[in-house]
Amino acid sequence: MAYSQAQPSAPLAVPAAIISPQFCAAYPVDLAVVRKVLTLADNFSVTDINGNIMFKLKGSLLSLHDHRVLLDAAGNPIVTLRRKIMTAHDRWQAFRGESTEPKDLIFSLKRSSMFQLKTKLDVFLANNTSEEVCDFKVKGSWFERSCTIYAGESSTIVAQMHKKHTVQSIMFGKDNFMVTVYPNIDYAFIVAIIVILDEINQDAKQN
Template identity: 70%
Template sequence: MAYPYQPQPSSSAPMPPLPTTIIGPQYCTPYPVELAVVKKVMTIADNLTVTDVNGNIVFKVKGSVFTIRDHRVLVDAAGNPIITLRRKILTMHDRWEAYRGQSTNAKDLIFTLKRSSLMQFKTKLDVFLAGNTKEDVCDFKVKGSWFERSCSVYAGESNNIVAQV
């Protein structure tokens, strides 16, 4: 990701770390982007659409219909698969795995996520990148609420917000 302005380091202020690209640089911007998530309520499939402020489709989430293994595919505006999310069967913390494209091959695993605790009133998810096999500490924490229409993504167990919805 290229930034139009790179501040020069000074002896008094440490440089902030550059953002980490998880999916691909084409989905990163050096500025905030406003997106809206729209859920279609009267459909058989569990589908979401993500639009920009002008109503242009940026992403779609296509849900599985009548399948044994629950999964969703995130596609771009042209319908190209970006990520496949697959729910693990029979897990206590409602674990999901994310793979590149439409793959579910272990070599294409990007991250796994699980609920932080069994009992929750608001959503709290722990995200572990594929290389974090010990899962002692999460790489990201997601906290949010559908009711409040908000969500924040934190770097690990810190209070540093890396994304907000």
């Protein structure tokens, strides 16, 4: 792309393109997350409201819970998600492509506190090395699929989850829910957060 995009006169309250500008839309994006409860591998996919695959998850059975790769619709790896072992607050890191090099870090995520009944997670972008104030915060109930993602410590909502009951979800054991990503927010970034949320929840169930 030879030309640069015109910058808005006022800075955005939240950084829009975190993974890539291609995942930012000027309108709200509704995504359906389909989780096949009864399978072990490739059990997580994200579609648009028409059922077209937008993202898939790849993970080997040997490292199912600490290393996952998010693929786009064409099967290209866009984010590698890795759990840091031996951390008290369930810290995860997200890297570009299939890298796990520090230079390719996009963001990290951790629980706000060790013991919590409700979901409360802090997200720090890679350039926020001090981690004194989070860049995004996740609050709500993962069990009820009613989490909201906010910009930093503000009340500005960037994405919301809500449960989706369908005939298919009842018949085929699929754990479906919808995510609405607000305009100009990187929806691949939001999906990456939701994948980590799901992994943390699966670990909690097994402990």
